[in-house]
Amino acid sequence: MTTAPNSKNGGRARIEARFAKLRDEGRAALVTYIMSGDPDLETSAKIIAGLPAAGADIIELGMAFTDPMADGPSIQVAGLRALDAGITLKKTLAMVADFRQHDMETPIVLMGYYNPIHAMGVPEFLAAASASGIDGLIIVDLPPEEDAELCLPALEAGLSFIRLATPTTDEKRLPAVMANTSGFVYYVSYAGITGAGSADADTVAAAVARIQEHTDLPIAVGFGIRTPEQAKGIASVADGVVVGTAFIDVLRDSLDAAGKATATTVDAVLDLSRDLAAGVASANRRAAP
């Protein structure tokens, strides 16, 4: 087997190193979701560059898609803003390559839908993603039933394939869902679309315990976490806290009437990241069982 460019320091290894470091520090990861290219490429690049210093432990980069079936209005509109501003998958990969000039530690995970990758071609995409310093993929419309499409080739290329587990993923299904998952598991806190619900720490704690029976991977929880207080609550019961819609919303609120970035846009996002990081850091982590 040839060694994929990412397999030593990047890809899955970079995600594992990050969670190992956090385990030593005794805290959960703050995983920040922003839409690549929203509201424009330049602003988006500045936000990504600033996130690690603003407390983001892992960056999830949304790949815009015209038909985001699992997303609520905020992320739908963010994707359209990015598309209007000219984002493409290739430009997203180039932006990550630029980021990697200055940061070799912060994992970057692409999140989105399969079709833009399908259109580029899986081998071409994986080669380009590895070369750009992408570490993992979260693809909403690729369940384990379709692992041969992208999951297995991605693992082969040294990238993590991070699976979503949901409240509807029952005991019978969990082993299949965990089988080819790597990096971390993303637990979706409620059945629904992004931005529509609220994560309840007690319910989440029970779900995390249930998933832990099937995996040794870190478990990050997303959907319905907006505030530092909520982040603190989830950080005490899970290994990672994913925040998305709240970032998109503060970004949107910072735009001018024409939907363009203003002087406050980058800071609005980074300020929220700092507040959330403080919330995560203040969590009392329940001792591992």
Add this chain to the structure above:
Amino acid sequence: MSKPNSYRTGPDAGGRFGIHGGRFAAETLMPLILELEDAYRAAQADPSFREELDYYLAQYAGRPSPLYFAERLTEHFGGAKIYFKRDELNHTGSHKINNCLGQILLARRMGKTRIIAETGAGQHGVASATVSALFGLPCTVYMGEVDVERQQPNVFRMKLLGSEVVPVSSGSRTLKDALNEAIRDWVTNVADTFYIIGTVAGPHPYPELVRDFQSVIGDEAKEQILKAEGRLPDTLVACIGGGSNAMGLFHPFLDDDGVEIIGVEAAGDGIETGRHAASITGGRPGVLHGNRTYLLQDEDGQITEAHSISAGLDYPGIGPEHAWLNDVGRVKYDSATDADALAAFQMCSKLEGIIPALEPSHALAHVAKIAPDLPKDHIIVMNMCGRGDKDIFTVAEMLGVKI
């Protein structure tokens, strides 16, 4: 590609028709999608399911629909003999009721208490609202704002039937966006809700089960043409939105070698203008709404907007089994423009006293193109899958008439 022994064995266990189909769905939905497949297999094995469905198809929907010899159109074209499979005479005015009756009986078997549906022309929405009223289940129908505007009579009909109609303002505000919004509802209410998909698309097993429920069209047509002509037809023609009326007519004939089969996509302003809805003619394989199939998309895999005068054909994809039938060459896919369809719509109204829906007007436009040059003993069966009452406002506007 070598010819398979049968064209009727798909999909495989993973829901594939060749490279098309599959289960490209969010994890939240997957357990339910698997449960639906189990429920469907159990229903197939249970004679009482078929009996119940047949009862409603006959007594409620009015099946079998006639196979009618369109004598004046045949005379007018002066060539092939034209038959209409008259699914526009079904209760609710289109073929959509065949599928809705099947799916709501499945929903009841699964203990689901709420129905959702997407609609373009409103015919599937009306059929879903109708069966929901029949079985006393609440129903929410998602419909693009553009379609709400151009299909007002059907919007009112759905409301009369007790359904809630939710206008969808995202994206192109047509059928594709209605599907997105229905899927979002489904993800949110997965425990109690059954999603009645209106065409042969979506994650497996939807393309298969919708095909099976619509195959009553072709099964009847086969029996009827044998009775009328003592032989099978030479050519089948049907319009394609997602492809359910076409698949319903085609599937029972797929292994009859001598039968030529033609699906007609919507060419909108013309394929060359880029403003069309012909996903096989003008698209390439991609993944959307749970399956791989031909899609209208740009280089970056972003879905592009479809354009058609007909709300029911205004969709950037096509059912995966059609995509496969195209790849293996068993079915030919052609297209008809808005203008062609409009002309066929008027001709059929005047010559046959049948006001067709704009969707099958596309099929008729293709018949008009091929029939004159075919011999008089050439038999064409066309699926007249919907009636045109819903379209009179659109057509009046196109003709510059105020009503």
